[in-house]
Amino acid sequence: MYVKLNRPRRTNLVSQGLIYMGGEEHKITIKNISINGVLAQLNSNREDIDIKYIFNQLQISTIVDLYLPEMRLAGEVEVVRADMDEGHILLAMAFKNIAYEMDKDFNRRKAYRKYMIDPGEIFLNGQHHNFNTVNVSVKGLMISLSEAISAKVGTMIQFELKRLMLQGKTKLIWIYPLSDDQTLIGLQFIEMEKNAIRGIPRFAD
Numbered sequence: 001m002y003v004k005l006n007r008p009r010r011t012n013l014v015s016q017g018l019i020y021m022g023g024e025e026h027k028i029t030i031k032n033i034s035i036n037g038v039l040a041q042l043n044s045n046r047e048d049i050d051i052k053y054i055f056n057q058l059q060i061s062t063i064v065d066l067y068l069p070e071m072r073l074a075g076e077v078e079v080v081r082a083d084m085d086e087g088h089i090l091l092a093m094a095f096k097n098i099a100y101e102m103d104k105d106f107n108r109r110k111a112y113r114k115y116m117i118d119p120g121e122i123f124l125n126g127q128h129h130n131f132n133t134v135n136v137s138v139k140g141l142m143i144s145l146s147e148a149i150s151a152k153v154g155t156m157i158q159f160e161l162k163r164l165m166l167q168g169k170t171k172l173i174w175i176y177p178l179s180d181d182q183t184l185i186g187l188q189f190i191e192m193e194k195n196a197i198r199g200i201p202r203f204a205d
Contacts, residue, residue: 019077019091020065020201022057028091030068037077037094038066044089051089054082063096067112067203074203075099075115111137112203120161122170122187124151131185133161138197140170140188149183151175157187164199 015030017040026049028040042049058079066077075098083090099115113135120143122129131143141161151157151172160167170187177183189197 015068015070017066017068017070018201018203019067019093020203021079022053022060023198025201025203030071031090033071037080037092040091040093042089042091049089051082051084054079054089054091058082064093065112065114065201065203066093066098067201072100073098074112111139112201113137113142114200118161118163120159122160123158124149124155134184136161136164136200138189138200138202140173140186143185143187145183145185146181147183148177148180149175150177151185156190159187164197166197 015033017028017030018025019028019040019042020026027043029043031039031041033039042054062079063076064079065075067074076096077093077098078096079091080094081090081092083092097115114137115135116133118133120131120133122131122143129145129147129149131145134142134144136142153172153174155172157170157172158168159170169190171190173186173188175183175185
């Protein structure tokens with residue numbers, strides 16, 4: 001006789017990664033993984049990083065950024081449980097907005113890209129244009145405009161992104177028209193302090 005458990009099969013493994021919580025990056029070791037999430041051990045020698053610290057951060061937000069370079073996974077997870085086991089902090093995290101990257105340069109990126117859709121505005125060709133972000137990193141952002149637009153690579157563009165409280169100058173790195181009413185643009189931040197970009201982890205360098 002056996003009892004059928006209504007939970008996804010979990011695979012035990014040891015893989016290193018990072019999470020971004022409380023405005024800081026923390027090293028983790030993945031203990032097991034399923035199609036729904038992961039169980040991770042938090043690796044920190046700091047005395048102020050204890051279970052109380054974790055609970056305080058979770059009261060602010062249970063959503064954190066996860067980066068697993070060995071498994072080519074990156075995105076957002078929700079911390080659904082935090083426990084202590086033999087002096088180690090264990091975090092059970094459910095996948096919320098995770099991407100599996102096929103990009104061969106994934107592990108060599110200079111900065112982690114956070115996938116997020118948020119409205120913003122750029123000033124280009126003498127006009128203001130509304131956009132939605134596709135992804136954001138400490139280096140720059142990819143944006144989508146609901147219009148056909150043309151511009152020269154290297155053009156300096158003013159932008160504003162209210163959610164991250166960012167505004168300033170960017171450089172147009174590439175532009176790609178998807179259709180007659182949609183354009184993708186890659187922008188690089190200019191003259192901005194990277195540690196001033198709150199809410200966006202670096203992870204890879």
